[in-house]
Amino acid sequence: MPDFAKLDAFLDETETDGYLIDADSTDxxxxxxxxxxxxxxxxTLYDGETHLLFPRSLEFGRAKRESRAxxxxxxxxFDHGELVEEHGPDAAVSRVLARFLDSYGVDSVAVPPRFPxxxxxxxxxxxxxxxxxxxxxxxxxxxxxxxxxxxxVRAAQRANEAAMGxxxxxxxxxxxxxxxxxxxxxxxxxxxxxxxEIEVTLLRHGCSLDETIVACGADAADPHDRGSGPxxxxxxxxxxxxxxxxxxxxxxDMTRTFCVGEPSETVREWYDLTERAKRAAFDALEPGATGExxxxxxxxxxxxxxxxxxxxxxxxxxxxxxxTGHGVGLDVHELPRLSPGGGxxxxxxxxTIEPGLYDPEVGGVRIEDIAVVTEDGYxxxxxxxxxxxx
Amino acid sequence: MPDFAKLDAFLDETETDGYLIDADSTDxxxxxxxxxxxxxxxxTLYDGETHLLFPRSLEFGRAKRESRAxxxxxxxxFDHGELVEEHGPDAAVSRVLARFLDSYGVDSVAVPPRFPxxxxxxxxxxxxxxxxxxxxxxxxxxxxxxxxxxxxVRAAQRANEAAMGxxxxxxxxxxxxxxxxxxxxxxxxxxxxxxxEIEVTLLRHGCSLDETIVACGADAADPHDRGSGPxxxxxxxxxxxxxxxxxxxxxxDMTRTFCVGEPSETVREWYDLTERAKRAAFDALEPGATGExxxxxxxxxxxxxxxxxxxxxxxxxxxxxxxTGHGVGLDVHELPRLSPGGGxxxxxxxxTIEPGLYDPEVGGVRIEDIAVVTEDGYxxxxxxxxxxxx
Numbered sequence: 001m002p003d004f005a006k007l008d009a010f011l012d013e014t015e016t017d018g019y020l021i022d023a024d025s026t027d028x029x030x031x032x033x034x035x036x037x038x039x040x041x042x043x044t045l046y047d048g049e050t051h052l053l054f055p056r057s058l059e060f061g062r063a064k065r066e067s068r069a070x071x072x073x074x075x076x077x078f079d080h081g082e083l084v085e086e087h088g089p090d091a092a093v094s095r096v097l098a099r100f101l102d103s104y105g106v107d108s109v110a111v112p113p114r115f116p117x118x119x120x121x122x123x124x125x126x127x128x129x130x131x132x133x134x135x136x137x138x139x140x141x142x143x144x145x146x147x148x149x150x151x152x153v154r155a156a157q158r159a160n161e162a163a164m165g166x167x168x169x170x171x172x173x174x175x176x177x178x179x180x181x182x183x184x185x186x187x188x189x190x191x192x193x194x195x196x197e198i199e200v201t202l203l204r205h206g207c208s209l210d211e212t213i214v215a216c217g218a219d220a221a222d223p224h225d226r227g228s229g230p231x232x233x234x235x236x237x238x239x240x241x242x243x244x245x246x247x248x249x250x251x252x253d254m255t256r257t258f259c260v261g262e263p264s265e266t267v268r269e270w271y272d273l274t275e276r277a278k279r280a281a282f283d284a285l286e287p288g289a290t291g292e293x294x295x296x297x298x299x300x301x302x303x304x305x306x307x308x309x310x311x312x313x314x315x316x317x318x319x320x321x322x323x324t325g326h327g328v329g330l331d332v333h334e335l336p337r338l339s340p341g342g343g344x345x346x347x348x349x350x351x352t353i354e355p356g357l358y359d360p361e362v363g364g365v366r367i368e369d370i371a372v373v374t375e376d377g378y379x380x381x382x383x384x385x386x387x388x389x390x
Numbered sequence: 391m392p393d394f395a396k397l398d399a400f401l402d403e404t405e406t407d408g409y410l411i412d413a414d415s416t417d418x419x420x421x422x423x424x425x426x427x428x429x430x431x432x433x434t435l436y437d438g439e440t441h442l443l444f445p446r447s448l449e450f451g452r453a454k455r456e457s458r459a460x461x462x463x464x465x466x467x468f469d470h471g472e473l474v475e476e477h478g479p480d481a482a483v484s485r486v487l488a489r490f491l492d493s494y495g496v497d498s499v500a501v502p503p504r505f506p507x508x509x510x511x512x513x514x515x516x517x518x519x520x521x522x523x524x525x526x527x528x529x530x531x532x533x534x535x536x537x538x539x540x541x542x543v544r545a546a547q548r549a550n551e552a553a554m555g556x557x558x559x560x561x562x563x564x565x566x567x568x569x570x571x572x573x574x575x576x577x578x579x580x581x582x583x584x585x586x587e588i589e590v591t592l593l594r595h596g597c598s599l600d601e602t603i604v605a606c607g608a609d610a611a612d613p614h615d616r617g618s619g620p621x622x623x624x625x626x627x628x629x630x631x632x633x634x635x636x637x638x639x640x641x642x643d644m645t646r647t648f649c650v651g652e653p654s655e656t657v658r659e660w661y662d663l664t665e666r667a668k669r670a671a672f673d674a675l676e677p678g679a680t681g682e683x684x685x686x687x688x689x690x691x692x693x694x695x696x697x698x699x700x701x702x703x704x705x706x707x708x709x710x711x712x713x714t715g716h717g718v719g720l721d722v723h724e725l726p727r728l729s730p731g732g733g734x735x736x737x738x739x740x741x742t743i744e745p746g747l748y749d750p751e752v753g754g755v756r757i758e759d760i761a762v763v764t765e766d767g768y769x770x771x772x773x774x775x776x777x778x779x780x
Binding site: 026038039040041056057058059060061062076081089090111113114115116117118119120121130132134196199200203204208209211222223224225310314315316317321322332333341 | 416428429430431446447448449450451452466471479480501503504505506507508509510511520522524586589590593594598599601612613614615700704705706707711712723731
């Protein structure tokens with residue numbers, strides 16, 4: 001059960017009657033606030049208690065059983081049919097929403113930054129005050145994990161390590177063809193083949209898969225390129241896996257960079273430098289430090305070595321061109337930010353530390369662990385070694 | 391390449407300068423309009439041409455290579471850093487957005503119904519007119535598929551059939567324990583075990599997995615229950631699979647109901663009735679017919695047999711308690727709707743036909759095919775037989 005004391009305080013401070021979400025449960029704020037998993041959008045009102053509103057009856061029974069809401073209602077409970085006949089389908093929805101809010105005495109609501117505009121305009125037109133919550137209060141609450149949530153991340157990370165191990169084994173067992181491409185059992189060893197191995201392993205461990213990155217050579221020089229095609233010996237291969245546990249919905253996140261055979265001198269230097277940058281970040285990681293300070297520690301290491309960062313050049317397209325890390329939980333990217341402007345870290349923040357270097361001429365190198373900020377520093381949740389050459 | 395003539399017409403008609411989306415590419419309208427796949431939100435402006443705006447540099451290189459946009463820009467291209475120093479981070483983003491729109495002479499935009507409120511309020515405050523497009527123009531355009539898109543659905547459906555076949559084989563090979571539970575290779579055959587088989591099969595066929603439903607007994611009486619735990623002989627087992635092809639991002643969708651051993655007389659009657667309802671729906675499926683008419687054909691069959699539907703009782707919790715079908719494409723649920731209010735069907739609409747009956751005392755029965763509306767009727771894209779008893 002999440003702690004909504006911060007939400008109560010927020011509503012008090014802003015003199016707002018309630019917090020309103022209109023989304024399906026792939027929106028993690030919705031899932032967190034409603035405690036209910038549904039594929040189609042529904043409305044959650046929090047006014048000290050939690051109330052759900054569904055367009056149709058489909059989820060009604062399950063919501064009554066599974067959600068943590070005090071009340072569960074449907075459009076039909078607010079005379080939706082009659083309102084459609086009288087005012088048409090669009091105005092009917094507006095009126096149902098207004099009646100729903102009115103039934104709890106709610107005249108003003110705060111909503112998440114990405115709350116749907118049409119719903120906001122509908123209820124504004126009927127006199128309800130709607131304020132986009134620029135700080136994303138629920139998202140902020142989600143940043144601080146309970147022990148149970150940390151255990152969920154830890155469990156997902158164990159599955160992640162099994163998948164990384166399976167990928168590393170595949171690389172270690174690869175042969176090198178005359179053209180330098182890797183082969184396995186006589187077939188080309190491609191990015192796609194390694195991803196399939198990773199994904200099947202995750203599935204067998206109860207995780208669903210967002211994307212997975214297995215990127216070699218120039219592909220790896222683009223931090224978000226998922227990679228494709230043949231893998232080559234002597235080139236760095238970035239493997240970034242971020243599974244979601246299907247039962248708990250919590251993510252893990254880890255990256256390793258491997259090279260089958262000898263890497264270039266530059267890649268070896270980059271790897272050593274990136275390990276050093278990672279240690280510097282962890283040295284800075286503690287409650288009270290800012291996300292920006294942890295990011296700065298990484299930039300210092302790279303800039304001292306004469307490499308570009310976005311801090312030294314905000315248009316840099318090579319070097320260290322992303323942030324140092326991000327929160328991980330129901331979303332694979334969530335608060336806090338370990339980047340410029342990243343705020344104060346607190347015990348219970350689960351974050352990645354993932355320095356990396358990129359250049360299409362060289363390839364990419366990235367090493368990423370996941371850790372939780374504790375009362376007196378951090379606990380690294382990652383149990384997987386670092387080894388460039390396989 | 392999608393046909394944006396309807397979007398041009400919409401902008402003309404509404405005298406709006408452009409269409410604006412702020413979302414990541416899991417929002418299918420964003421993916422469709424931008425032609426770009428990215429995990430973090432970005433902005434797409436369509437004003438006859440397509441323009442992308444990214445907060446950071448991370449996706450910049452890939453967007454220039456992969457998207458169909460005429461121009462790709464970053465916040466930094468609109469002096470974001472200076473604006474942050476002068477006005478603070480929040481106002482800086484507003485000003486970047488306003489400068490971006492202004493650089494294309496855009497003073498008024500239409501946006502999707504679920505456009506993020508904060509972005510809308512930001513640019514409204516700077517004088518840009520923002521109208522929530524209640525009809526979801528891009529979503530409407532997406533409903534009509536090109537031949538290439540239909541081929542993508544067809545390919546996903548082949549993977550779907552392989553997965554359904556793997557599940558059916560597992561059921562057919564099951565033994566029945568003394569307590570009526572199914573076993574396989576000496577272990578309990580659970581919903582989870584069958585789902586794993588389905589999901590691994592989909593993965594091997596290049597599909598990623600949203601959820602899969604394998605629901606038995608009372609679980610199956612709730613159309614959205616994914617099912618869990620042991621499967622039992624003599625009870626209907628609903629298997630509903632809706633994979634997404636990882637390469638094309640298009641979905642398929644199919645449901646079958648199986649029974650290991652003899653079902654109850656009621657289940658057999660429901661199955662026959664549901665096959666009849668499905669035929670009635672297909673008989674009504676043609677261009678010019680409305681989605682509502684196809685839905686009514688199903689309701690007629692069930693109501694004539696004395697069973698409740700949401701049409702006869704809008705609070706029904708047993709009987710036929712969902713709509714007859716929905717469009718399938720980049721989203722597994724999209725336009726058109728085969729339900730009350732569902733509009734006119736057109737060639738190129740890809741829809742499911744999925745009548746079903748539910749009662750916790752009996753279980754659930756659902757049969758679902760996927761088809762495309764053609765010039766002279768429809769083509770059923772499903773190549774999988776119907777067989778209750780395995």
